[in-house]
Amino acid sequence: SAVISQKPSRDICQRGTSLTIQCQVDSQVTMMFWYRQQPGQSLTLIATANQGSEATYESGFVIDKFPISRPNLTFSTLTVSNMSPEDSSIYLCSVGRLAGSYEQYFGPGTRLTVT
């Protein structure tokens, strides 16, 4: 499996500000994803980060709120914009390596608290 790192590991932010989370993979991967885990809830897919094109967002998530970049096959960023306390969550990136294989491998997560 790939080695995935995320920065920052945690942050406390004020409402109305924005935070950019970075995800770095140690090898080229075809697919990268961003998830959110709100307190006491399951992991929810935010979007698929597409290399060289706009991300594909899941229902309920929009680009203005969660802009995503993927400039190459090893790196992606997720920005949480205009934050409110409801955005307090763990944000995780994941990667899928093999075409036809559905296993995803997760980074350690970024714990975000919005005050």
Add this chain to the structure above:
Amino acid sequence: DQQVKQNSPSLSVQEGRISILNCDYTNSMFDYFLWYKKYPAEGPTFLISISSIKDKNEDGRFTVFLNKSAKHLSLHIVPSQPGDSAVYFCAARRSGYALNFGKGTSLLVTP
């Protein structure tokens, strides 16, 4: 709408015994299922998966059983070890590579 459900938030098992974690789903279009293990302050770690064309997949101490007619799967850990204490998530492939996750079951293996 929670399409993947783990109805037991927690489970306690003695070391050496079998741990059985259960998962139910509602969407008959799910065709691939996965189990993940998560330790505190870490991301989920992939454990084992099963395709909907199978009813059992085994990997060492871990076995996943799928009952399509009941829309139910279970993860068996035999024998359970204290290092297995973690939160276990069930996930199902919805479409493409999108996964639906359950809320997790916290397993505690006591010595």
